[in-house]
Amino acid sequence: MEIDDISAQVIDACIAIHRELGPGLLESVYEIVLAGELELRGLKVDRQVPVDIEFRGRHHLGAFRVDLLVEDCLVLEIKSVEQLNKSHAKQVLTYLRLMKQPVGLLLNFAGATMKEGIRRIVNQHRQPQAPSASPRLRVIKNSGEA
Template sequence: MSKKPEIDEITGQVVDAAIKLHTRLGPGLLESVYELVLAPELERRSLMVERQKAVSFEFEGLRFDDAFRVDLLVEGCVVVELKSVEVLARVHSKQILTYLRLMDLPVGLLINFGAATMKEGLQRVVNNYRPSQFASTRLPISGRQPVNDKRSGS
């Protein structure tokens, strides 16, 4: 049985493959083209890749099936969001961080193939809030713990 690769090893392979694609294909193609080419490149590197992975989550007792899709889920633990825009906006990194939190995953890569260089177009996003690391009670999705109302006189 083969050992599952470590997260740093996985992200390193994804970054290396993205650099290869960006060098060979250049910037400016549609995001879907880069996804189409990147997924089999990662599979050739013996990584398990799920494209357009539908994700469900629960909020306040309600289940939302197929609420959103991540571009690539690599080895079941690294979210890869692809963009092909001139400049990444802050909302792009917030989007992937929200995905990581809702999926309770540690790390994701935001890759912008529209950038002039891959160095400019790459962001590693780390989820520092992992509810499963705590006791059996999960914190609210907002990441805020309930505040006791001190005005109640207790």
């Protein structure tokens, strides 16, 4: 399944959830319900995925957690805030860059409609190809349970 098809399934599920539950619940509620809905649609969903990073030769376990990772390629960051701001998009972009993932969705369930709360974030950052670039930061997806 292509990432655009996966994104379409996620957006469709978000709209259905928002219509039924409405705004005003905690992010954790939307996360649980969305994960369940996507699994019912046959998608692989991992919740609260811990991501390790290596920085300057030191390994840091679970440096951050991704709300949902769908089909091992689509990062979902769930919010329930009055209004999204630039720092929310930067957060998702940084996750994408560090995880070397192409696309993420920033999903805010607090709006009057779900349509106004969906932001697609694309990672256009390219990691250096030459090993001589000596990267100081390396990300390792933790395969352990959250």
